[in-house]
Amino acid sequence: MQTEYSASLHLHDACHAVGMPATEFIEIVSLGILAPAGDTPETWVFDLQMISTARRALRLQRDLHLDWEAVALVLDLLSERDRLREENQQLHRRLQRLTEL
């Protein structure tokens, strides 16, 4: 019943967590899909949000038969969509509080 958390991973562990070879990991970093701290692959540190993004990228690449450039574009558009959706929800809630109280 331990609750050990770990908030960041190096490249080797990140590859394992995502299920992606290091060469592809290096490629998606070079495309800006992930921006780890550290200058070289040996010193890269990935946070958990990046791990989840990498998994999402891998699913999109495999399932939709996309190349990494297209995955990068899809991820950008998805995050913009998510941001707008959240903003929309917030504004909607605020409007409701002001007009229906």
Next chain:
Amino acid sequence: MEFKDYYKILGVSTDADLKAIKTAYRKLARKYHPDVSTEKDAEKQFKDVAEAYEVLSDEKKRAEFDQLRQYGSAGQRFEPPPGWQSSNQGSGGDFSDFFESIFGAGRQRAGGSRGFEGTEDFTSSRGRDVDVELPLFLEDTFSDEARPLEYNLPHYGESGRLADIRKTLSVKLPPGVADGDRIRLKGQGGPGFGNGPAGDLYLRIRLVPHPLFDVAGHDLNITVPVAPWEAALGAKITLPTLTGKISLAIAPDSQNGQRLRIKGKGLRTRSGNGDLFAILKVVMPAKSNPEAMRLWKEVASVAAFNPRREWEV
């Protein structure tokens, strides 16, 4: 189990060529991919589509499926004919019982999602990573107590079949968790295969909407109904916060929609607290008595206020 007609799922004819099957798959995959789709049941639909493609895009599997199709049709109960044995190997996906009854159970995948098997050999591989959503009340983000967490863990039984086991864990959340945050619990995911280590558990925090407080990052908004005379004269009111009630002074001549910042009464962050914003909302009484009406008239005559002055150009 139910028969799945893979041709119907992809919406292609039984004599469709590989190109048509690929096109149909790509179109449906874009529509139902759980990372992209807003369709209802997207995940389930996508699984069906991926499974159909797995079979129909593989010449050998497709031939076997065509053979079996004579024995069942969509929606009907299906059992493979006695003595049925596939020459194909399960390819390690997360497939339905129907698929596994035809092509055999897939072997467990190492690491994360589809495909990549890591460097371990087949007899010993790392358990699956598991994603679990953790709904959290805003009040709970202030608690330092460990909380019980129950979740399902996919588990390969001796037969190689996938079944969920229920697991309970006591989790202490790091202070300052926000909506959408992820927390990794090492070794709490799916059990390893052979001598392989267990996978990890990833918690995704989801803050449950609160009846009074709206979340904006680490700040909170609360809408405060005030009477017109409270806005005009100023008032001292009692304001609920997540950590107890406080007293809030409303200045004279306050406006509807005005935001008052109460420092440090928002959500916890790793360093200190966010802020609480009280947004004033002037509310009229439903009905005024004659004396109040008389006084309103008096206010109207002495206030000399035209709220629509901007219209008069």
